[in-house]
């Protein structure tokens with residue numbers, strides 16, 4: 031048993047010196063991650079009505095495609111993200127011209143980041159941004175992104191507001207919760223995103239297990255080799271078993 035362990039440590043030490051390079055592909059635009067899932071907004075009289083064009087029990091999957099993106103979309107580089115959820119008008123919206131429909135994030139998982147469609151500006155509290163966001167009235171698929179494996183949710187309030195985002199009396203708001211998970215989209219123990227688990231993955235695995243700061247979302251996910259959303263010594267045995275095939 032000691033001999034086997036020594037062999038593995040020797041391999042780790044050698045690869046740590048030679049270094050590694052992840053397989054990062056360039057893509058012009060991020061991927062939504064699947065079929066569009068709309069959060070439908072109507073305002074037939076004085077109460078916001080919300081609906082969905084999908085099963086509300088569905089949970090969207092975050093994925094890190096190991097890609098880099100052009101321009102402002104580069105905020106998604108190294109993250110696991112999803113853009114399937116979109117705000118969409120679904121019929122009559124009766125609104126005086128001085129008012130708009132705004133959306134406030136009431137509650138959300140730690141680590142959930144949101145970037146506005148088109149501008150890629152942080153919204154909904156991301157990086158200290160306003161927790162209130164003005165919906166333009168057209169279909170908008172904001173980008174949701176995370177770094178760590180796990181389950182995520184966000185609860186939003188949709189309401190009628192003045193130009194500063196303050197609620198207007200006489201209108202009834204409505205709330206909706208959406209959910210994601212990050213874990214199943216990454217390949218356990220494939221640290222460099224080449225879809226295989228080889229000796230090239232060993233040094234990064236050890237680095238990320240010791241200190242994940244600076245690691246990509248894919249690396250954080252892949253290092254959780256036993257897929258329990260915790261990186262610890264138990265992942266080492268699983269990593270080695272996947273490496274040995």
Ligand SMILES: [Ca+2]
Pocket residue numbers: 219220221222223224225226227228230231
């Ligand atoms: Ca690999």
Ligand SMILES: [Ca+2]
Pocket residue numbers: 253254255256257258259260261262264265
């Ligand atoms: Ca684990």
